[in-house]
Amino acid sequence: MMNALLEYVLEAHGGLQTWQRMRTFSADLSIGGLLWDMKCRSVELANVRMSTSLRDQNMTIEFPVTKRRIYFSS
Numbered sequence: 001m002m003n004a005l006l007e008y009v010l011e012a013h014g015g016l017q018t019w020q021r022m023r024t025f026s027a028d029l030s031i032g033g034l035l036w037d038m039k040c041r042s043v044e045l046a047n048v049r050m051s052t053s054l055r056d057q058n059m060t061i062e063f064p065v066t067k068r069r070i071y072f073s074s
Helices: 004-012 016-021 034-038
Strands: 022-029 049-053 056-061 068-073
Touching: none
Parallel strands: none
Antiparallel strands: 022 049, 049 056, 056 068
């Protein structure tokens, strides 16, 4: 049985059945700030794609500028 807050959040984002049908989640990110500018990393973090599985513990982060990819897995 779900608690009320979890039920509320799931319903606000499409419902539990919607999330059960989904397999992956992807986001296009732009990461910036003074720290990354000081480290000369702001250009390569300006356009990052993160993809993660909703079933397994793994995530891929792609850096198009440097043509690199990081893969995390448990």
